[in-house]
Amino acid sequence: MAKIPKPEQLSKIDLKPKKHWSQFPIDIRPGMYCHGAKGKDLKTLELPNARDWSPAEVDWKLPEDWKQTVLDGIKQRLERYRSFHIFMDVCVRCGACADKCHFFLGSGDSRNMPVVRAEILRSVYRHYFTPAGKLFGKYAGARELTLDVLKEWWYYFYQCTECRRCSLFCPYGIDQAEITIMGRELMNLLGLNIGWITGPAANCYMKGNHLGLEPHTIKSSIEFFLSDIEDITGIKIEPTFNRKGAEILFVTPSGDLFADPGTYTAMGYLMLFHELGLDYTWSTYASEGGNFGFFTSMEMAKRLNSKIYAEAKRLGVKWILGGECGHMWRVLHQYMDTFNGPADFLEQPVSPITGTKFENAKATKMVHIVEFTADLIKNGKLKLDPSRNDDLIVTYHDSCNTTRGMGFMEEPRYVIKSVCNHFHEMPEDTIREQTFCCGSGSGLNASEDMELRMRGGFPRANAVKHVRDKHGVNMLANICAIDRATLPPLMDYWVPGVRVTGTHELVANALVMKGEKERETNLRAEPLPGKGGE
Amino acid sequence: MGIAFSFAAVIALIVLAFFGVAVLNLQILFGVIIPYAAFLAFIVGFVLKVVKWGRSPVPFRIPTTGGQGYSFSWIKQNKLDSPPNGLWVIGRMLLEVLVFRSLFRNTKSELNSGKLVHGSEKFLWFFGLIFHWSFLIVLVRHFRFFMVNVPLPIKIMEALDSFFQVGVPLVYITDLTLLLGVTYLFIRRVLMPQIRFISLPADYFPLLLIIAVAASGILMRYFIRVDIVGVKQVTMGLVSLHPTAPSSIGSIFYIHLFLVSVLFAYFPFSKLMHMGGVFMSPTRNLANNSRMVRHVNPWNYPVHVHTYSEYEDEFREKMIKAGLPVEKEQ
Numbered sequence: 008m009a010k011i012p013k014p015e016q017l018s019k020i021d022l023k024p025k026k027h028w029s030q031f032p033i034d035i036r037p038g039m040y041c042h043g044a045k046g047k048d049l050k051t052l053e054l055p056n057a058r059d060w061s062p063a064e065v066d067w068k069l070p071e072d073w074k075q076t077v078l079d080g081i082k083q084r085l086e087r088y089r090s091f092h093i094f095m096d097v098c099v100r101c102g103a104c105a106d107k108c109h110f111f112l113g114s115g116d117s118r119n120m121p122v123v124r125a126e127i128l129r130s131v132y133r134h135y136f137t138p139a140g141k142l143f144g145k146y147a148g149a150r151e152l153t154l155d156v157l158k159e160w161w162y163y164f165y166q167c168t169e170c171r172r173c174s175l176f177c178p179y180g181i182d183q184a185e186i187t188i189m190g191r192e193l194m195n196l197l198g199l200n201i202g203w204i205t206g207p208a209a210n211c212y213m214k215g216n217h218l219g220l221e222p223h224t225i226k227s228s229i230e231f232f233l234s235d236i237e238d239i240t241g242i243k244i245e246p247t248f249n250r251k252g253a254e255i256l257f258v259t260p261s262g263d264l265f266a267d268p269g270t271y272t273a274m275g276y277l278m279l280f281h282e283l284g285l286d287y288t289w290s291t292y293a294s295e296g297g298n299f300g301f302f303t304s305m306e307m308a309k310r311l312n313s314k315i316y317a318e319a320k321r322l323g324v325k326w327i328l329g330g331e332c333g334h335m336w337r338v339l340h341q342y343m344d345t346f347n348g349p350a351d352f353l354e355q356p357v358s359p360i361t362g363t364k365f366e367n368a369k370a371t372k373m374v375h376i377v378e379f380t381a382d383l384i385k386n387g388k389l390k391l392d393p394s395r396n397d398d399l400i401v402t403y404h405d406s407c408n409t410t411r412g413m414g415f416m417e418e419p420r421y422v423i424k425s426v427c428n429h430f431h432e433m434p435e436d437t438i439r440e441q442t443f444c445c446g447s448g449s450g451l452n453a454s455e456d457m458e459l460r461m462r463g464g465f466p467r468a469n470a471v472k473h474v475r476d477k478h479g480v481n482m483l484a485n486i487c488a489i490d491r492a493t494l495p496p497l498m499d500y501w502v503p504g505v506r507v508t509g510t511h512e513l514v515a516n517a518l519v520m521k522g523e524k525e526r527e528t529n530l531r532a533e534p535l536p537g538k539g540g541e
Numbered sequence: 542m543g544i545a546f547s548f549a550a551v552i553a554l555i556v557l558a559f560f561g562v563a564v565l566n567l568q569i570l571f572g573v574i575i576p577y578a579a580f581l582a583f584i585v586g587f588v589l590k591v592v593k594w595g596r597s598p599v600p601f602r603i604p605t606t607g608g609q610g611y612s613f614s615w616i617k618q619n620k621l622d623s624p625p626n627g628l629w630v631i632g633r634m635l636l637e638v639l640v641f642r643s644l645f646r647n648t649k650s651e652l653n654s655g656k657l658v659h660g661s662e663k664f665l666w667f668f669g670l671i672f673h674w675s676f677l678i679v680l681v682r683h684f685r686f687f688m689v690n691v692p693l694p695i696k697i698m699e700a701l702d703s704f705f706q707v708g709v710p711l712v713y714i715t716d717l718t719l720l721l722g723v724t725y726l727f728i729r730r731v732l733m734p735q736i737r738f739i740s741l742p743a744d745y746f747p748l749l750l751i752i753a754v755a756a757s758g759i760l761m762r763y764f765i766r767v768d769i770v771g772v773k774q775v776t777m778g779l780v781s782l783h784p785t786a787p788s789s790i791g792s793i794f795y796i797h798l799f800l801v802s803v804l805f806a807y808f809p810f811s812k813l814m815h816m817g818g819v820f821m822s823p824t825r826n827l828a829n830n831s832r833m834v835r836h837v838n839p840w841n842y843p844v845h846v847h848t849y850s851e852y853e854d855e856f857r858e859k860m861i862k863a864g865l866p867v868e869k870e871q
Contacts, residue, residue, distance in 0.1 A: 414610025
């Protein structure tokens, strides 16, 4: 594995390029990219050109007619997506997006400016699809599609986390996420995905979740949490799985069943639902909220997403509740109903505890756990003791997808402030709709691309450092499973001393449950404030 | 490369028009044929492009949300940046098109001894706005040349535009602000490395062309006097389809007209189409209501999925052993 430079070295970044982007050679550098997709995963997913390959080799084992495949692919996408078509035509290169991208701010690499990441594809579009490009060639900014260009695409479309920060600032709303999505679809016509995406996607397709947890393993993972919960609270919880006739199907990212600190968030869900006496079930078939298909192609996203409605229908539930996750919620909010709806076999979600009708979910019939909990707290249905979180000085990291693809900003803040006494916002330009990505989204959270991740996460870390130094912040809260997996190494690298938590871990710590014993520790088995332990 | 090439191209256009009119006496070509052809190219090119965009459907509802979306009554929502319905989308679009709201958000991020600092950056917004609005007003003012009687709104516009009552003829404010705006856009492109090294000839050329259009217009109005009656003959002739091109007007007029013609003809084939595109951008002109209102993808097609029964077939034994319910016992 490539060695990661020290933070002092890595933060020496020159944001002022010295020559035109097209004059920099393409350097596919270890540490900045992920392994190639494995043949067996591509095969499982029925994707083209299934074979093992390595980006480090010269020969990418492309099909003979790869060029025509790509050009046909571009044409088809221009005809299918107005977004793509317009975004190929209207950019004026005003540069407003240039310093909005976390990868550019963390690397200084011109091609990481959103405008250039788009230009690398746009230039080829011009050459083959526009009169100006055909007529004036490079003077109209047109380039031929060559193998080098293809490799350039691959390298830079997998250095974009589809966070949409650029699209917020673009005067025409050009969304690089949309262009990256199209670019990656083109890559997938040639079998040029990355292993870290196709592996989880293949798992999800066959086993129901990214981690490839088989049904009995899901059950035993959760049972493991239950025994921890019993140790801490004295309360025995008995959730159900694949239960027909439950009122609610609960779907969450599988990452939270697997590794700290996500597991504490999963424990939080279990405790909350138990306390409410919620009539709900887990599913082992639809055991993934996240969607790595979304990082492959729209078709793959739809194929993986289909399980949620299918399972809701099979089990006969009334509505669906979804856990904390970023891109999962972009897909659920902006795509699911269009992909696999209408969900006319479900009912408009109503909170069985407060009676609140979720107007905002009346078509899709899927409610975000954080809005569900916010409603409980607002209606005084939870007994909370925020002082149990008094050792935490918390800040909140907005996920890109929930803010810029959903407008979900105040609900998590309300919940966190209800369960924690010490909360401080990061600087304004780094939160809410202007939030900076964790640097590892859209399937880039592998280990072999750690330098890329540390660079991409630099602007986020920088803002956390600001509040750590100013307010003593020691806990970074979020509502995203990828954040929970990727922010801890980012914090260790840039801002040591700051830990990472899901929002429902904080809720569960503060939650005073009926019949619980006096809690000595939090969910991490650390002594609660004032309980000493030593 | 881009700057020199674009500069040379604009100079060549000027020389071409001057040579054509002053030496070869091609007034008909530069005063009639080219303007008609350019106008036609503009209209047809623009319409075709917009129709082409319109033919591509919007399969998914993908607004970029810039504020709190529709939620509980007790959560304050930002209806402009996260529009709950079409009405608020119109509001968002109006602000976008009329005052460049997204650009108004613009920030500047800089590294200061290892620390990233973000601050507000409004210059591009300010000069961009000045440039576009000035250009629009200048364009509308020109309608006086295409109508027998100058309509009152245009007279009022002219009066306001020459509010300061300076110079003979009166100086129009927008003549100066147009030139100021476009010059700023050009200079930032040359001087700021982040912009310079993403620029193409196709970025410098329209800016220099517009500078030349504005400069030739200003020269003609304030410095090199032309036969204004002759000018109106040409323009009225063009709109009434009885074209005429007197040679008495002065070359500067034909240069101005030719540059404008080139700008019109170039428009639909260039990035200047952002004028049409901004209205159709799916990240801006859609409501953020996709959990409330179903959005249909016209080309949605069935896909291959891994069904529950296939899943249960693979894991049935393990499921039964773990005490998980199954559909079929065998």
